[in-house]
Amino acid sequence: MRFLISALTIACLTLGAQAQDKTITIASTTSTQDSGLFNHLLPAFKAKTGIDVKVIAQGTGQALDTARRGDADVVFVHAKAAEEKFLAEGFGVKRFDVMYNDFVLVGPAADPAGIKGSKDIVASLKTIQAKASPFVSRGDKSGTHLAELDLWKAAGLDPAGAKADWYKEIGQGMGAALNTSKAMGAYLLSDRATWISFKGKDGLAIAVEGDTKLFNQYGVMLVNPAKHPHVKADLGQAFVDYVISAEGQKVIADYRIEGQQLFFPNAAK
Amino acid sequence: MSDLPVTLSHVSYAVGATPILRDLDLTVRSGAPTFIIGPNGSGKSTLLRLIMGLIAPTSGAIDWNGTRDPAPRRRAIVFQQPVMLRRSVAANLIFALDQAGLEKSLQDKRCADLLALVGLGDLADRPARRLSGGERQKLAFARALARSPELLILDEPTASLDPSATLALEQLIGKAAGEGIKILMASHDLGQVRRLAGDVVFLHRGRILESASTQAFFEQPRTAQGSAFVRGDLITED
Amino acid sequence: MMEGSGALDLVLSGDPALYAIVRLSLVVSLSAVAVAALIGLPLGGLIALTRFRGRAGAIVLLNAMMGLPPVVVGLAVFLLLSRSGPLGSWGLLFTPTAMVMAQAVLITPIIAALTRQAVEDMWSEYRDELTAMGVGPLQRLLTLLYDARIALVTVLLAGFGRAAAEVGAVMIVGGNINGFTRVMTTAIALETSKGDLPLAMGLGLILIAIVFAINASAWALRLYAERRIG
Known part of the structure; x- marks a missing residue:
């Protein structure tokens, strides 16, 4: 009951929570976030598509669970066996190789x-x-x-x-x-x-x-809208398409810290 | 709507197994000030709290002009240590006026009048809890008057005041009595009783031993305890 | 955001990302305090002024709930707001609103329990006077809450301190999303995990400084108010 009261009250406190127009949520791993890749990749994606991306950085297992619950539109993780299990359960649409480190x-x-x-x-x-x-x-x-x-x-x-x-x-x-x-x-x-x-x-x-x-392979998947109808399939797919496109792959390859390349794009051509 | 007369029949009050008041019969009618007198611990405060309706008797009954509903209508009380609300002097009084049901538009005027009456006009904006003891009693008195009482109960209001503050308050009490407000007051200051009281109720060990006009009580007390009290002796026997 | 190390540089450079984080921390925790106050103040006052069966048990429960573990609260709110949860359709998970809810749940018991104590103490002082003035139950509650306002400022501060300092609940329900749900505490956790301990500590010092500043101004207000209203 208290939750309801809180929620109703908060509804009056405009925090921009409902600004969901062109925004997707990606469940990803701490490695992609902590390495700074997203800070490099997302602005380029936004410039290209106008889509804002919110990243939840968790362990791969937890990230997949977040997506299983329907709390993300896209998963971007690195544990192939666990990803394939996720696909087999019907939670993902299709898995694409993106890059490796x-x-x-x-x-x-x-x-x-x-x-x-x-x-x-x-x-x-x-x-x-x-x-x-x-x-x-x-x-x-x-x-x-x-x-x-x-x-x-x-x-x-x-x-x-x-x-x-x-x-x-x-x-x-x-x-x-x-x-x-x-x-x-x-x-x-x-x-x-x-x-x-x-x-x-x-x-x-x-x-x-x-x-x-x-060798550490990263894959990306759109969360299956058939399982979770609120998934923003179009916007999510745009992200998937972008990171495996020639342009997105180049952005990934260009990300360097102290002159060292961190991720090696290897999406199927 | 009136609160007078207040009638107590066979009223006893005990805290746990300790009796404080025993089988009192008393009627408070309009008229000259009535003083409840008696030594410390005789039950004066408890009797006033019962009459105010703040506590209920352990046995027996109290009625206020025929009703047993203890909600105060036209009675008010001034305590020995009145509690000042944590706001300004004027806000304390406005609060009391509001509770008494006075129309909002009339409150400011009435507040100013009452503060002028008790001599606190200059202190209206002062925090009430910063007042001196005498000023607090004046404000408490004004708050009590805010209820336009027929019956004004005062529980040793001058017990901890200096003589000039005592005099100021006694003058206010006398003035209220002169305007027809029934004063019911506890005191063990015999000089004050002589100055203000029309009649007295002498309480000792939770019983009413005497009830008489002030003059009669002081000139011819009918009990040994009453005589001792009038002489100013400590009364130790029952 | 947050290149370089040393919080001082960060503050001096006026990094807009840092200010956004500080601002969100304040907005979220102050909103949580507002929500919790709206529920906790009347609830605490009500428990102080009413007598009902199981009241003692309710007070013990309320006092015990002051120690709710933030992670557990976060998890409960997470399960409630997750798309697979009962309120999933509201789409609130990983939003500042969810963080406000979690923090509000966390601190409502604190505010209610401390309010109950403050109001009950004051009621024992005011009882006779208010009864003699014929003050009814609702007015009684409002009067005591108003007159206890100085003590209640401290109560709200206790709630704010707890809300602003906790990381477990906001991490779970907010997701620490850069530029959207990242607050001071989750940013500190993130910088710690990135191994930038000096920056993490710097952010921690900023957080402490903010909490200190708020407490100091509240204390000054309290001193002033005590002098004004006694």
Whole structure:
């Protein structure tokens, strides 16, 4: 009842909440937001189409759930298996590859596990396990977390299941995980984009990079209007079309921090 | 609509198992000021609160001109420590006038008149809670008059005032009595009783021991306790 | 927005994005205080002045609800406003309105509980005087709320402080959308997660400064009012 009263009262407080004319909501990941890609991409999209985009940055799992509930028009995430499940459930219209970046294994600059410079992520994870070096896991069902679990699986290990005491699941976003591993002197898996734009790198360094297993694919999907009729299908589709168009792909490729390209467009031509 | 006479029949009042007033019969009629007198703890304040209708008797009945509804009509009370509302002197009085049902358009004029009457005209905009004790009693008196009372109850209003403030208030009380307002007042200042009272009700340990004209009571008290009280002795026996 | 580090630079540079965030924080939290006051002041006053069965239980419940966890409130409002929730068709999730609702739910119990205490204390002082003036129940409530106004300013400030400082509820129902639902606390959480701890701390100091300034002016107002009305 109080909600109703609040709502009625708030209705009088014009906060511009109903300014929904040309606006879409995108459920995306912390990596795309924290890396600053959206700050670069969205103004270009707005200039082209006049559409405002509101980004909810969550872990991939949570972003997909937000879309499942019908609280977003488009999902833009990076966990292919979870995305395909979302599609199979009928919540998405069609999935498009957009771009990739890669994951890097970040660790203390002092490199206690002695794996720095390795190009073999699987071997490095085995070393971490053998030396019981502290390792921070996102533990939040994000795309990065799912990728990390896949890598442990490829190494034939299951520290999460074994509840190893050197393996810390923190249940937070990428930046928080970087802050945590810095404080704990632990290794962790990060997407490169967040790592490059992360402001508190001192004391941390890349230990392992360049393994093809660290490939990180992003996909985009329109939320199915058949499931959620209020989805702004036309405007949402315009965003999907834009990011996979030659123009959108170039904008993505042009995004650089400190001279480094963060995302590599690879939409099907 | 009138509140007089007030009739108390077999009224007792107790707090828990402690009796405060025991089996009182009393009628308050219009006329000269009636003073409730007696030593501290005799039940004077409780009796006034019952007559005002602020509390209900534990047993017995009170009626105000035939009704037992305790809602005040044309009676008002001034407490020993009146509570000032947290607003200006004038706003306190306007509040009382409003509660008394005076038409809005007449309130300002009546407010000014009453403040002039009690001598607070210059303090209308002063915060009421910043007034001195004597000024507070004057404002409380004006608030009581705002109800155009037939019966004005005063509970030792001068007990903590200096002599000049006491005199000012006594003059206001005398003036109100002269205009036909029935004064029912508690006091244990015998000089004040002599100055103002037409008749007295002598209360002791929750009972009415005497009820007489002021002159008769002071000249010929009928009880030993009454005699002791008039002499100014402390009364310790029942 | 928010390039560079150091909140001082940010303030001095007059970054419009920062001011938009500060402004939204104030608008959302002040609106929440307004809504909560509209409900909490009369509710607290009513509980103070009426006697009913279960009153003691209601007071305990109200006092306990002062400690509602913001995340839980946020989640409840989220479930209510989500497109899949009962009020989904209103389309309010991830809007400032949703944030106002969540904060209002959070602080209404605080305002109601503290109001009840203030009004009840004042009623024990005013009871005889107001009864003798024949003041009816509604007028009684209004009079006590008005005369307790100085104490109630502090009550509203307590509510504002809680609303402005919380992050859990607005993060969930607002979504921390850049330029739309990003407020001070969610911006601080975001900068922390981006590893820019100096900027996060700087924003935190700005938030503290704002809350401090509001409290200081309210305190000055209170001192002035106490001198004026006693």
